[in-house]
Amino acid sequence: MPRTSGPRTWATSPFMFGKRRDIEWKPVVHEGQQADLRAAVLQHQVVMQIRHVMHERGMTNDADLAAPTGLSVSQIGRVLRGQSAMTFNTLTAIEVALRTSLVRPAGAGGSDSTDK
Known part of the structure; x- marks a missing residue:
């Protein structure tokens, strides 16, 4: 699975990326792909x-x-469809636009063993 193919290619049904919670994922073939699948x-x-x-x-x-967000419609669409990887800058722009936190950093609002 090439890194440039977009996150949705890891889904067994790529068109369901970001649309259904219970999608299935393709198996990792090489150890180095684990991080790509997790992302x-x-x-x-x-x-x-x-x-x-x-x-x-x-x-x-x-x-x-x-x-x-100040991002283009096509850029937002590619990220939401999983055709391109979401960057932290895109994520934070979306959080600011929606006035919500989508990801809670480790240690924020609770205890986390990595903070010790």
Whole structure:
């Protein structure tokens, strides 16, 4: 599985990326692919949260999210569909636009063994 192929290629049904919580994932063939698969799963989970918040706020398309982020509609669409990897800058722009936290850093609001 090439890194440049986008996170959705790890899904057995790529068109379901970011649309259904219970999608299945392709198996890791080489040990070095484990991080890529984990990143794809995490992006899928974050996209599911984004879509939930968008639905709650009456945002019906990618343009509704793109405008307040300052990102292009096509860039938002590629990230939400899993065609491109989500960067931390994109994630934080979306969080600011939605006025919500989608990812809680380790140690934020609770104890975490890595903080000790």
